[in-house]
Amino acid sequence: MTIERARVPLSRWQQAAVAMGSAVGVLVNPRRADLIAALGETTGKPAFEMVLERMKKSPEGRAILLERPRVVSEQVGHAWDLPENTFGAAYAKFMGSRNFSPDDRPPVRFMETDELAYVATRSREVHDLWHTLFSLPTNLIGESALKVIEFEQMYLPMCMLSVIGGTVRFNEKQRGMFLRHYLPWAVRAGRQCTDFMCVCTMSVTLVKTWSK
Structure with missing residues (x-):
């Protein structure tokens, strides 16, 4: 599937300015998905390049890069009709209970190539x-824990910055719980765990039996 994007070419100084402005904006309002996306793109090019090369070395990763499956309503809408004991049904329940849409993610704007934009x-x-x-969960602890997993999988600086920002906003009890357990x-x-960027997200994955 084609990645629709409005590419915005930036010089190094412009990238630095966007990264700094986005970082400040995220600290002020951590719910600004557009700023989080801009911060991830302007600081994450080396990490995305590393993930891209890793995918090219994996048979599953190469297939994904060739087919470019998307996690959008058009492709995963059938998850809402799957049996209860499937991963797709668990995903649909997660999304539906929070009134999330697979189409809510902001588009990629600052990647130089189509391959990097897809990654x-x-x-x-x-x-x-x-x-x-x-x-x-999607609370502060849950999001911070997932950002740690994402960092270990992709080494994106934005993920670690998000964890640091999250721990700053924890109260004392939350911080202790996060540092000791999560x-x-x-x-x-x-x-x-396996390289999740090289796991297909099309229907074959969504219908697999799900057990927690």
Whole structure:
């Protein structure tokens, strides 16, 4: 599937300015998905290039790069009709209970090539699939734990910045719980599990039997 994007070419100085402005904006308002996306793109090019090369070395990754599956309503809408014991049904329940849409992710704007744009797009679109897979809630602790897993999988600086920003906003009890339990678990999970960027997200994945 074609990645629709309005590419915005930036010089290095412009990238630095966008990254800095986005970082400040995210600290002020952590719910600004557009700023999070801009921060991820302007700071994450080396990480996305590494993920791209890793995908090219994997048979599954090469197939994904060739077919470019998307996690959008057109492609995963059937998940809402799947049996209860499937991963797709668990994903649909996760999305429906929060009134989320697979189409809500902002488009990629600052990647230089179509391949990198697809990798960046995919990294965003699988986020809610990973929430479902790891049974992590969308509260501050759950999002921070998932960002640790994402960092261990992709080494995106934005993920680590999000974790640091999250721990700053924790109260004392939340911080202790995160540091003692969630952080070490998320590090192990991210390092030991398979390369999720090389796992297909089309119907064959969504209908697999799901057990927590």
